[in-house]
Amino acid sequence: MKNHILRPLWVAILLVSAILIARGLYVPDDFGVNGRNFTYGFHRKGNIEDWKAFPVKYRGRDYCKECHEDNYSSVSDSAHAVIQCENCHGPALGHPDNPEALEIDRSRGLCLRCHADLPYPGSQRGDLPAINPDEHNPDTPCADCHNPHNPEQEG
C-alpha cells in the first residue's frame, strides 16, 4: 500500500490503542455487569460496600435508656411515648463522648410541629390536641409550663 495511506492508519491505530490502554488502567477491576443486566447493573461493585460503610447516626431510644433512665421511663409512660428522643434532641452518634451533651431545643417551633392547630378533615393531624400559636401564651417557651417528657404534667 502507499505510504500516505499507511502512515495515518498507524497513527489512528496507535491513538485507539493508547485510549484503550489508559481505559484499562483507569477503570477499576470490579467494574462490570453486577446486577440484573447491563442497563441496570453496569457499575463498580465496590460501591455497594462503600454505601454499607456509611456511619449510622440515629441510635434509637433503647440506647438512651442505659444512662437516662428517668427521662426514658417518664417519656415511655406519657402521651409522648410515640416520639423518639432523638427527634427532639438530635442524632446520638458519638454521644456522650463527642458531643458530650445533645442539643436541648426549647423553641416553641419544636412543639408546634404537632400542636399548631390545623383542623384538617381526613388527616390524623386534626385529632391531635391543638393550640393556636398566636394566642396560647405567645413568646413563652412551651417547656416553661409543660413537661416535654410527660406533657400531662407541668414543666
Add this chain to the structure above:
Amino acid sequence: MSKKCSRRNFIKKSIAGAVAAGLPLSAFKLLAPGEARAALKESNLRWAFLVDTRKCVGCGFCVKACKKENEVPYDVPVTRTWVERYVVTRDGRTHIDSPMGGRDGFTYKRIREEEIPDSEITKAFFVPKLCNQCQNPACVQVCPVGATYQTTDGVVLVDRTWCIGCGYCIMACPYGVRFFHPVHKVAEKCTFCYHRITKGLKTACVDACPFGARRIGNIKDENDPVTKTILTERVAVLKDEYGTKPHVFYLGLDERVR
C-alpha cells in the same frame, strides 16, 4: 516502496498487528454474556416502602432525621425526602406547599402567603415523598458512565467516585427525587438508608415517624407485615403510567397527588 519483505518490515508489521488485534478484544471483555448471566441469580430480598397518608400529621421529623442521618446540608433547600401539604377548598382549588421540604413541620394555616379559612376546607392531608426505587429506573438508564445502578435487592444507588455530575438522571426521574449534592458535586438521591437496612435497622425516616406513617419491608417475603398490607389492602403508586414500576406504595392516596 518496494514490495520486498525485508526483516525490518516484517518485525514492525507483526508487532503492530498483534497490538491492534489484541487491544480491542480486552476492552470488550466487560460485556461477556457469561458474566451478565452469572449476575442474574435470583435474590429473595426486594425492599419496598409503604406510606400511610392518613396517619401523617406533617411534623417533618422524617425530613429532619433523613438530612442529619445522610449528611445532606441542613439549611440548603435540597432533600432526599419531603412532605407535601394538600388543602382542597370548596371552590375546587388545591393548595399545595412544602416549605423547606417540610423539615420544620407545618406550623401555620397560611399556604403560599394565602390565608385559607377553616370553613372553606373540604379535605386536607400530608403526603411524604421519597425515591420510589423503581424496578425500571429511568435515571439509571440514562447514566452515560455507569455511576448509578440498581442493587440486587432493588435499591438505586449513586457511585460518588464515578459520577461526573452531568445531571441527566436528575432530569430523567419522573418523580423529581434526585438533586445535585452541593458538597460532593454529584447526583444525590434517597438510598433507603442502605447503610441501615443492610444492618437490620429501619431507615432513619421510618424510625423517626411517631405515627407509623412510614414503613419499610421485603416485598418478596409474604410474612412481612408491610408485604401483607400491600397484598391485602388497596394501595396505589405514583405515576403508574410511566411504567417505571415504583416500589413506594401509598395508602389513602388522593387523585390530586401527582
